[in-house]
Amino acid sequence: MLSLINDNRSHLDQHDFQFVAQSQTVYHCHHFNLFWDQTVDDALGNERGIAVRTKAAYEAASQFLNALISAMPPTTPEERLDIASSLFSAMGHGNLEFQVTPNGGKAIGYNLHYGLAWREKYGAHIKRHHPADAVAAGYVAAATEAAFGLPLGSIECNETICIAMGSERCEFEVHQSGETNPAFGVTKEDVMGVIPKSFPGLHEEHISGVAAGLRKFLADVSGDKRGLIEAFGVMVTQQWSNYYNFTVNRTLDIISEEKPDAIEVAKELFRECGHQCGFHTFGGIMLSPEWEALVEPLNGDPLQIINGSLAISRALGFGHWSLEAYEPEKLLVLRSPATYESVYRKAAYPVDDNGCCYLYQGAALAMMQLAHRVNWKEKPTLSNSLYLELRQGVPWRVEESHCVAAGNSMCRVVVE
């Protein structure tokens, strides 16, 4: 099934965006994914948070599956469900078993990324009382519609049993919604219509070369028998950027209306997701044997970490993150012609005064932390405890000075 993804994969060279069929995709680790969903739920409450996340996943998955299935020779509903299940596993989300008809039914989930990762990270300390796999729920609804050629929005799905709540597996109820909904999300064409001209940064040749090698490596990464991608010390998913973009923008829309005083707190927590991503994923990749083989051994030079992180961000599909300025211990300035966050925002929303690149901001801060506060020569374990230690007393602040979604010609963040 990886071949179906790769056959439909395209890469926007100058911007480091990736697409599978019409859908822009990125790679994210479980630390980022869990904190992201948690922030949505914190902002909206569990019930409404699940609803928003499920809708986001449904729209993203529907766009993705329908485009892929349309690109294939005619298939039966059963074959389509098999394809949907295999794609889900190949992208690292776990295994899904469909027991559905056009009228509904159920689906079973094994080792689902969100539920399993939550259980592994938090389950020993906290009891969870609401299901974790809204991404799978949205995907099941989209796959059922796509399999049987049903109108968009006519199927709903909700998770009734979840591994994160103590069960051995996850279960989903699938039923007709009695409605239709043509919403489809931002497409590749939409993105192409809003991206500004690209540009190089400092050390461009080196960063581009490393990014190209990593991208090639990631194209061969696929879920194991459990449907999971465990690599670089984290669990990784390939996911539709529309999922993240829909959830963050919808959440902030609601917060702006209902709890306007909390808007900056919500943004800070979305930035925190980016910081976790930078620390765990960038750091994990650079500590991996693959990095040493593909790139170079780490020598403890902070600039090596900065450049490595930029290359990784590009390979993961975050955008053409480039180095504008760097002063050891004091200053880091990144610029990018766009990010996957800003192109969505620009395509889907009117221009406003605010930057929207929360991942970009948080990850830039994490890059400064990784560069200066981790002893790479000791090959540290990037554990949660080390993370918490580094999160205390961070000596830098980050600000997004320019954003495409705010009408600027680039997205630029300053850490100082």
Place this chain on the structure above:
Amino acid sequence: MRQSEMESLVSGIKQLNGVLVVVMPDCLLYSAWQRPGQAWDAEVVGAFLGELARDHEDGLDAIDGWSRVKQMTVEIEEALVVLRRSGDSFVIGFVFERGTAIGWARLQVQRTLKAIERVLEEDPDEAAVSAPAVPAPPPLPPRSAEKAQVAQPAPVVPSGAAPAAEPPMPPPLRPSAGPAERAAKPDLAPFQEPIVQPTGTGPNYGSVAPAPEAVGEEGPEEASPVNSEEEMPKGTRLIKYLDAHAPDTHAALLRVSLQTGLPLTLLRMPDSLSDDEFAQVEESVRRILGVEQLNF
């Protein structure tokens, strides 16, 4: 220091197998807590850790400008041990499970140390240790005096032996004891279970959060004359409880703010919360910890 007091402070810390308070410089165990099932002898380990710290301090005395040991981390096959100096009188050893992440262990030490020191300060026995009835060695000299002494470095003291040049220390007023002996001590008040707050109207969660495992982050409230957890205003207690138990502690207060819509500035002054605001925060903490009842 009562065994129960120590236990209430540290027993909730996962992977922590023991805490040893050792009187310095004579390296005798003053107080200890061991997790049930631990086979090592607290007295022996306490003496060893005290000597370890003392030997290092003796060595440091020989280096111009270097001060005494503040914290040491010792990794051995069986355990990860963090030693902290506590004033002139004590070294406190935290014995963690083998394989415990060092950063996590240090964080727990940092969080717990103040609380232990506060109990030690209140302990009448400790006061006696600080001002013994029999002559005690002079207090450690100020830094300038230490430097002056460096010109004539003290001989290295063999492990296990008291420094010959120093006057003898009085025996500790509370000699160290094994678990059975400690349990028989008449002055040990029965452990008081922290009060369980009545449940709110929140969702039907299924468990009770444990008692705080760590308290005492430095902050404005630390400067208040409040001496024990029970005497703290409930707002402060609640936020300290959250800090001690929440995952991703650094983000816990932000999460409460986002869930409740209450501004961070208000949450940082938890004792000024109105009853309604306090109830919102309490519900948010329950939600974050996934429990029905808060035991703070």
